[in-house]
Amino acid sequence: SQTIHQWPATLVQPVGSPLSLECTVEGTSNPNLYWYRQAAGRGLQLLFYSVGIGQISSEVPQNLSASRPQDRQFILSSKKLLLSDSGFYLCAWSVRGVRTEAFFGQGTRLTVV
């Protein structure tokens, strides 16, 4: 069976510090991978998605970047965090095709102070 791991679960970082959130998927090959950010009680804003190694599509200009160094690894990074980067970050994977149902990690609650 497929599983997705996202860590850490919570993170408190000072303004101006770097960020690295990691997401790995097991039990599948060539998944689509996604990073979303969610404001409290609201919808998911797509930040990045990837259909293959080294292929990253950025949806929203921002202070963040993403990389996919391996087929089942997706990393969200920032060189210098801003207060506005605080939020709930979710990694997800899906198989390719018409259905493309997404399966989510448990999320990372990031607080920039």
Place this chain on the structure above:
Amino acid sequence: TQLLEQSPQFLSIQEGENLTVYCNSSSVFSSLQWYRQEPGEGPVLLVTVVTGGEVKKLKRLTFQFGDARKDSSLHITAAQPGDTGLYLCAGVSAGGTSYGKLTFGQGTILTVHP
């Protein structure tokens, strides 16, 4: 940019009432999905609809995909407190450079009071 407009944003009802949540877009999607999310967790898939006009039932939940594959609705019959949560619709882009992109609506916060 493909946008999904979800309404209403908030819904507070009494146990036993019926409700409908709508998801609309000007774009065509290859499929549309509905998720439910609990606080502090990732969304969990409820259903996927693929064919225009398709209707799917999941116990007290009925999902419909519009004929033109641009909109969908979620209807809950006889709501229960356990239905409380955030409901999200999501559309899969049909093709081109956005193929496979999964876009979410803003969500509907449903509260069912006993």
